[in-house]
Amino acid sequence: xxxxxxxxxxxxxxxxxxxxxxKLEADVCNDMMSFMMTEVFYxxxxxxxxxxxxxxxxxxxxxxxxxxxxLQEDFACTPDPKKGGVRLTPNITYDW
Numbered sequence: 001x002x003x004x005x006x007x008x009x010x011x012x013x014x015x016x017x018x019x020x021x022x023k024l025e026a027d028v029c030n031d032m033m034s035f036m037m038t039e040v041f042y043x044x045x046x047x048x049x050x051x052x053x054x055x056x057x058x059x060x061x062x063x064x065x066x067x068x069x070x071l072q073e074d075f076a077c078t079p080d081p082k083k084g085g086v087r088l089t090p091n092i093t094y095d096w
Contacts, residue, residue, distance in 0.1 A: 066094070 017025075064086065066077045071088045080087045085095030 065079075066086055066088070069075055069077050069088055071092065075089055077086050077088060079085075080093045080095075083093050083095060085093045088094050
């Protein structure tokens with residue numbers, strides 16, 4: 001019986017949130033729902049042989065080290081010897 005009286009006492013001690021907190025919570029909830037429901041359109045384009053000539057600058061160009069790695073913290077950014085730029089992951093080379 002003591003456990004029930006303690007739980008009732010703890011529930012009675014909780015103060016209701018003030019109106020400003022309720023409004024902030026509602027705003028955050030609405031903004032999060034709006035963000036999650038946003039439609040993003042992507043397009044896929046076939047690359048031709050001529051496109052590959054200008055896709056990357058080449059060896060040694062834009063090979064600046066990026067620290068910390070924005071995409072994968074445990075992967076060390078290294079210059080890509082073939083394409084130029086910096087390898088951010090095993091599959092992504094950033095060439096600006």
